[in-house]
Amino acid sequence: xxxxxxxxxxxxxxxxxxxxxxxxxxxxxxxxxxxxxxxxxxxxxxxxxxxxxxxxxxxxxxxxxxxxxxxxxxxxxxxxxxxxxxxxxxxxxxxxxxxxxxxxxxxxxxxxxxxxxxxxxxxxxxxxxxxxxxxxxxxxxxxxxxxxxxxxxxxxxxxxxxxxxxxxxxxxxxxxxxxxxxxxxxxxxxxxxxxxxxxxxxxxxxxxxxxxxxxxxxxxxxxxxxxxxxxxxxxxxxxxxxxxxxxxxxxxxxxxxxxxxxxxxxxxxxxxxxxxxxxxxxxxxxxxxxxxxxxxxxxxxxxxxxxxxxxxxxxxxxxxxxxxxxx
Ligand SMILES: CC(C)(COP(=O)(O)OP(=O)(O)OC[C@H]1O[C@@H](n2cnc3c(N)ncnc32)[C@H](O)[C@@H]1OP(=O)(O)O)[C@@H](O)C(=O)NCCC(=O)NCCS
Numbered sequence: 001x002x003x004x005x006x007x008x009x010x011x012x013x014x015x016x017x018x019x020x021x022x023x024x025x026x027x028x029x030x031x032x033x034x035x036x037x038x039x040x041x042x043x044x045x046x047x048x049x050x051x052x053x054x055x056x057x058x059x060x061x062x063x064x065x066x067x068x069x070x071x072x073x074x075x076x077x078x079x080x081x082x083x084x085x086x087x088x089x090x091x092x093x094x095x096x097x098x099x100x101x102x103x104x105x106x107x108x109x110x111x112x113x114x115x116x117x118x119x120x121x122x123x124x125x126x127x128x129x130x131x132x133x134x135x136x137x138x139x140x141x142x143x144x145x146x147x148x149x150x151x152x153x154x155x156x157x158x159x160x161x162x163x164x165x166x167x168x169x170x171x172x173x174x175x176x177x178x179x180x181x182x183x184x185x186x187x188x189x190x191x192x193x194x195x196x197x198x199x200x201x202x203x204x205x206x207x208x209x210x211x212x213x214x215x216x217x218x219x220x221x222x223x224x225x226x227x228x229x230x231x232x233x234x235x236x237x238x239x240x241x242x243x244x245x246x247x248x249x250x251x252x253x254x255x256x257x258x259x260x261x262x263x264x265x266x267x268x269x270x271x272x273x274x275x276x277x278x279x280x281x282x283x284x285x286x287x288x289x290x291x292x293x294x295x296x297x298x299x300x301x302x303x304x305x306x307x308x309x310x311x312x313x314x315x316x317x318x319x320x321x322x323x324x325x326x327x
Contacts (some may be wrong), residue, residue: 001121002167002174004066004131008160008293009052010041010280012193015141017153024149031153032278036256037152040156040281042141048082050091052159053137053174056289057096060161061133068096071163072129074103075120076300077112077136077285079314081105081142084195092135101133109190110252110313111180112136112285113160114321117309118178127166136285143192145212154254155213156281160289167326169199173185174326179235181227181318185239189219211306221258224312228252228262233318247305248295248325252312253277253287262310274300274323284313 016039017028031037043052061068074089081088084219107113113136122131122249137159146152164175194210195201205211228251242251248277249268251259256277263273276294283290288309295301302325309321 001124002165004163004165004326005060005062005063006160006162006289006292006296006327007056007256008158008286008290009055010156010158010290011043011047011052013044014039015042015156018198020153023146024152026153028151034257035154036275037153037281038278042157043139047139049078049080049137049139050088050095050137051145051150052195053088053092053135053156053161054095056137056159056161057092057133057135060163061096064131064163064165066131066163068098069100070131071098071101071133072130073120073123074098074101075106075116075132075134076106077106077108077116078102078138079107079109079112079284080139088137098133108313108317108319109315110111110254110282110284110287111311111315111317111319113288113311114178114309114311114319115317116131116179117162117175117321118180118319120177124164124166130166133161134164135159136284136289138284140282140284141192143211143212143213145209148212150212150217151215154184156283158280158283158286158290160293162289174324176322176324177235177239178321179319181231183316183318185295186223189216189316190214221255223316225261225265226310227316227318228258228310229265231318232266232308235308235322237321239277245306246272246308248301248307249273250288250291250295250307250309252310253280253291254282272309296327303327
């Protein structure tokens with residue numbers, strides 16, 4: 001299997017730290033120092049996750065030299081579907097005109113891209129289809145409480161898409177290995193309390209602001225540092241590789257300090273670590289494709305490079321994918 005193309009999209013509107021200073025009791029200095037974030041993109045009212053996904057997906061299909069009709073499977077990783085049902089994959093399928101595709105949404109929060117990539121790769125590897133579209137897209141601004149300074153500074157909106165294709169020759173086999181975990185004992189460290197079957201929407205849930213992200217930041221921070229390092233180390237060791245042998249380490253972008261701590265513990269040289277959180281914040285399912293895209297544009301990611309993707313997200317969800325970059 002090979003990643004045949006990559007494309008990303010963020011909405012044009014920028015929300016800076018200075019803008020947030022006007023909404024909550026925070027400062028540019030605090031946000032930059034504690035998170036590494038300078039600005040993030042957010043949608044205008046009415047723009048949905050499938051709208052962002054469509055922009056990234058259409059371009060990814062075209063860059064792969066394909067048409068929407070060539071796509072046999074669509075996996076959309078998201079924690080902000082347009083609605084609870086139908087799936088955003090269905091809405092996207094219709095918007096891009098992928099008339100021969102089936103597909104589904106995958107809920108793994110910030111690990112949605114690594115999970116979706118692994119899932120699609122396995123289906124392609126099993127002969128289920130020749131071309132799968134993998135999208136990570138989130139409109140986090142739709143579930144963020146812009147009165148809560150502990151969460152509203154962290155998140156942004158965005159989308160990224162790759163086409164995973166069956167390759168003819170073994171040499172083009174770029175998805176080398178993967179490792180995933182879930183740990184539901186951490187479910188209350190990062191969650192949205194209402195809107196599901198546990199607490200259906202009511203006047204009370206709205207009044208109590210329960211349709212927004214709630215987070216115990218310290219618990220998530222420690223888990224993310226520990227697990228990013230652990231899952232990456234396990235995957236490298238299993239493949240007889242050292243951290244130094246990697247060309248690029250692409251972590252989910254949640255906090256600059258999480259990425260720095262995890263990669264220092266792991267022993268990846270900092271020049272091999274991509275961090276672009278300053279411009280986008282945490283876009284949940286979209287951070288890894290956005291980071292890959294920046295790495296490609298800046299010449300830090302080239303065809304044949306050995307790349308490790310790693311993510312930790314709400315759930316908790318943990319993922320890592322080892323690949324040889326094929327574009
Ligand atoms: C949220 C996070 C940035 C907070 O950073 P931190 O260094 O842990 O800060 P703390 O939570 O210890 O808070 C320190 C102080 O800053 C305050 N603070 C929190 N957010 C603030 C903000 N935006 N501006 C100013 N002060 C803020 C806190 O209220 C606290 O004040 P107190 O000591 O008077 O109670 C950090 O915990 C984090 O990044 N966690 C992981 C989040 C994450 O990655 N989520 C997604 C996972 S996929």
